[in-house]
Amino acid sequence: MEPGDPVLVEFAEALRELRRKAGSPTYRQLSTRAHYSTAALSDAAAGRRLPTLNVTLAYVRACGGDAREWEQRWRQADAELGWSVEQEDKAVPYRGLLAFHEGDAEVFFGRDRAVGEVLARLRERRFVGVFGASGAGKTSLLRAGVAPRWPGPVAVLVPGAQPVEECAIRAADLVGRSTVEVHDQLRADPANLALVLAPVTGLLVLVDQFEELFTLCEDAGEREWFIRALVALGARAHVLLGVRADFYRHCAEHEPLVEALRDGQVLLGQLTAQELHQAIVGPATARGLRLESELVTRLVADAVGRAGVLPMLSHALLETWHRRRGITLTLEGYTAAGGIDHAIARTAEAVYAALDEHGQTFAKATCTRLVALGDDGDTKRRVPRDEWDHDQTTTAVLHTLAAARLITIDQDSVEPAHEALITHWPRLRAWLAEDRDTLRVHRHLADATRIWQDLDHDPAALYRGTLLTRARDLLTTHPALVTTTQRQFLTTAHTARKSNRRRQGLSALTVACLVAVLAAVGLYAARTSVDNNRRVTEAVVGQAMAQARVLRSSDPSLAGQVALAAYRLLPNPTIRGGLFDVVSAFNQANETPGDFDETHQVVFHPGGRYLYTASHGALNVYDFNGTPTPKFSHAVPDLGAVGRVAIDRTGRTLAVAAVQGPVHLVDVTDPRAPKVVAAVPSAGWVEPHFSPTGPILVLFETFTSAVHGAPQPLSEDVIRVVDVRDPAHPVERASVRADEEAVGFNHAGDLVTQNPGSEIHLWDLGDPAHPFRRSPLPNASAEPYVALSRTAPIAASATSGSTPVLVGTDGSTRLWDTTDPLRPRATGRIPGMVALALSPDNRFIAAANRENVEIWDIRDRDNPVQYAVHIASNFTFGTVVFASDGRSLVIVRNNTSGLLWPVDVSAAESWVCQRALRPIAPDEWARYFLNIDFADPCAPQPGP
Structure with missing residues (x-):
């Protein structure tokens, strides 16, 4: 199958026409909806090859x-292009290297005892694991033994490289919903798997x-997600591993899995002689065949x-079936056929020998x-x-x-029928040994x-x-x-290298000529050479950082050292952010739901050791305990x-503040033993400051109240001032109606509010019993405050053109000098407006937009400088909060899991080198x- 195949061309054109009918969204937009890379989606409609069914x-x-229509169309194209293998011959009693599946129950014998044990264990508990050596027949036991005898529906799942995606596909098929949704x-939230399948x-x-999974x-992160999802699912459904x-x-390295499998394990051992007899004779009898008694004795x-x-x-039985006499094996x-020990090798060798030299290669x-x-x-x-x-030779092989x-x-994939092929085919073992x-x-x-395609x-x-x-x-x-795709990658890289060398060569020639003609122009040539070297370094370092991101799950020690070296070579905001990304991944809990699961607010204790989160509707306490990682x-x-x-x-x-109920005052003098000391009654949604x-x-x-004759309940806003000198006995000093929203306190103790017309007001609370509102701030109606420093005259606001918004992608953040709160002075401007936070x-x-979270150094208020960038795609809303010491940032995206992200290079360097198992060679x-x-x-760095 080559590019230009009519089947491919027609299929790709139909995909492109579907996109046109959808309004021609960009591939980046499609990627956001589909959860596949832009490269995979654009390649699907390019007509070079048939995309997988999942991508389609x-x-x-x-x-x-x-x-449904497109699945039928894909299967038709797949059949016409010759990828599919013929349907299994239903008369074959044995599966060879393939495992028995649900449709093979009638020819699956020899495991009644183990099947009964697993079913009995499932009746006792919801979460069970079956452990067995390679070749013990676990898949056959589960799919041809347990599944057909289970009284209810069965969903079969294999983790693969992307377990979240696999779960989504299987769950969507089971409940008849959109896979994307x-x-x-x-x-x-991993717990949502249980809700979807409820x-x-x-x-x-x-x-x-x-x-x-391993x-x-x-x-x-995906491994941890998958484990947590299965454990949560075990509370509602039965799970069998x-x-x-x-x-x-x-498995023992994951505590949730250890607890779930406690007293729920079945060890699959070898078949007894009697069970082997059943496994050998049963399938043949079910298909109307017989075996010579001498054969059965020899096989057992x-x-x-x-x-x-x-x-x-x-496999030996399958090959014996191929050589049967009539109905007798x-x-x-x-x-x-070679018997048990040599049948696999003989089959593989026969297949290999039947290919021509090109096919054998x-x-x-x-x-x-x-x-x-x-x-x-x-x-x-x-x-x-x-x-x-999809060329003819590859497809044929x-x-x-x-x-x-x-x-x-x-x-979607190709894989060996069983690992026994690796261990029992000498030629394959030799291939693997000759040049690993x-x-x-x-x-x-x-x-x-x-990676290149995904980027x-x-x-x-x-x-x-x-x-x-x-x-x-x-x-x-x-x-x-x-x-072909890898050749394209190498060709593009080679062309880029030649172009770079050509530029370097031309630069050198230019320098020589210019020096000969005019020595004064040598400075320009030197700068050109420096620029070329800089571009080469940037490219090398950028590639190294991309590889460090890939390595961070498989070899975090090496990934950290590569990222740190890349930063030392090129300490720009993007590479610095890459270093912080790699360091954050050292803690597996960082990028997995669990630690900050379903968090919508994070508050740090001023002392720095503890933090509090509003997660799962509860107040949770976390302890840093002298480490960069909260537990x-x-x-x-x-x-x-x-x-x-x-x-x-x-x-x-x-x-x-409770969602519906009072505002609790909690004494956290000892954060390890918080206690509620008072409750301030409330009738609506409350935001405390x-x-x-x-x-x-x-x-x-x-709060809302029904008014007779009004079509809808009316909403009312009230500012309540509470004296908490004695938190156990709070005293409400004033309650003022205000048709505006509270932004927070500024450094001087004034309450900042914004009304629906986006006017900014300051409330003087010098006398708590008589708060009063000052006149609107001049020239502030277009840019409402959204972040306020509690220790310095600094504020930040977000705007999009002339319309103030809090969420968007086209706006920016304005910094303000509020030395005179009534006459704030506009200073620097930076991009980002979904979430803002000022370091203590x-x-x-920290300013977030839909694509990333950017950290800006604002010591020079008029000229802020970008410091680090964290990629956080699809950040439509959320929270960013600095730790009390300002050395790390909690990023909570869309009220899902939180990420603790370092923003201090020295801490990141220490974190990497303390966990370097061995120095980079x-x-x-x-x-x-x-x-x-x-x-x-x-290595120790030279002093200043």
Whole structure:
């Protein structure tokens, strides 16, 4: 299948027409809706290859198309392009290397005892794990044994590389909802998986090959999300895991999983001689076949007592079936197939020998690509279909291997039928042993190519230097390994390198000529050379930082050192932000729902050690305990559903406003033992604010009341001034109606408010019993305050043109000098307006927009300087809050999970180097920083 194939052209044109009918949204907009990269979506409509079914349906749903119609269209195109393998012959009694699935229950024998044990355990508890060695038959047991006997519906799930997406697809299919909609809901909170599946009664969620969570999923955040989602689901439905026994220790590293599996584990052992007899004879009898008694005796003798023997046994039986005499499977046929020990190798060798020389080259490349290399042993690897070429040779080789049941092809991926192929085919083991470095270079190239595609072919993501040279060597030494897309990546990188060298050469020639003609122009030439070198360094460092982001889940020690070295070489805001991103990922809980799950407000204790969050409707306390990472301490009981929270200037009292109910005053003199000391009654939604200058608490209360004759309830706003000198006995001094919103206190103790016309008012609370409102601030109606310093005359406001808004993408943030609060002076302006925060020392301001969170150094108010950038896509609303010491920032996006993000370079450096398991080696350095002198980033730095 080549680009230009009529089937591809027609399919791609239909996708493009669907996009036109949807109003021609940009691919960035489609990416936001579909949760796929812009590169994947644009490639889907390019007509170069058939996109996967999942990408196609995501594209269609993002354009408002009919998913059912497009699924039929995709399957038709897939069949016409020759990817699919013929339907299984229903007369075949044995599965070979393939596992038994739900449709094979009638030929699945030998595991009645284990199936009964699993079902009994499921009746006792909702969360069960089945552990067994590779080749013990876990998948067959679960899918052909347990699933058909379960009295209710069964959903089968395999984690893969993107478990959140897999959950969304399976859950959406089960409840008949949009995958995109379900994906958004699941991303917001892992507990939502239970809510999505709640309508399905008696559900069993069967998670097969759970170990893929550790072998294929490289994102620690997604791993943690998946575990938390399953544990939460276990409270409403039954969950059954199938796990390879050698991944038991990986499961033990996750406390929620340990607790969920406590007393809920089934260990799958070897089949007894009697069970082996049933597994051998039963399938043949069910298909009207018979086995020679000598064959049965030999098979049981060859298999009994051997660990992991089932795939080899099944494959030997399949090959014996191919050599049967009439309806009888014979010992002669079994011997000719090679028996248990050699049947897999003989089948694989026969398939390989039947290919021509060109096909054999591609078979080698194909099989080695399907293996994940590991220091503790190689495992099978699932490769997405969009990473394969669709040319005639590749398609034919894949089809041939699949027809022999050595590999499996589904709608989205290709993988070995079983890991027994790796261990029992000597030729494949030899291929893997002969040049593992080359295979790792190719695996690195595949990852880099995908990153380049995901970044819309960003030149900064291209290979350079040694990486490019080593990868281009594959084009000569192992051309069959390199796909068309990878060739495009290498060609683009090579062209960029030649262009850069040409520019450098021309620059050198220009310098020589100019020096010969006019020495005075040498300064210009020198600057040109410096600019060229700077651009090269920027490109190398940008690529290194991109690789550090990829490494942070698989090798955080190396990722941290690469990121720190990149920052030392190029300390600009983007690279500094990349360093902070990598450091934040050292704490796995940072980017996973859980620690700050469903948080809508964060308040730091002035002392800096503790913080409080309004999460899940409760007030939670977290303890830093001298580390950069907060750990959950406890939840404050008896508060009801929590709305807003504020803390006084001394750090002794919290004001906790209930969603419906009073405002609780909580004594946090000892943050480890908070206690409610008083409750101020309330009739509506309350927003508390403590004065920075005195013991004054302002409650801005909004409540609605029904008025006779009015079509809707009327809303009323009241400012209540409460004296909290004795928090246990608060005294309300005044209550004033005000048709305006409270922004907060400024540094001088004035309450700042904004009315519906966007006028700004200052309320003097010098006499708490008689607050009065001053005249509107001049020239402030277009830019309402949205962030106020509590210690200095600084304020920040957000605006979009002449219309004040708090949420948007086209506006900016204005800084104000409020030395004279009645005559604020406009100073610098910075982009960003979704959320704002000023650091306690007034050095930084954090400004968020839909694409990122930017930290700006505002020590020079008139000329703020960008300091660091954190990418936070789809930040439509949320919170940014600086820690009390100003060295870190909590970012809560869309009231989902919170991220603790460092903003102090020295702390980040210390965090990286304390966790460097070993220093970065010179050869590793050369891989990321070509032609840049080696410098250990964690070596002692020279003094000033």
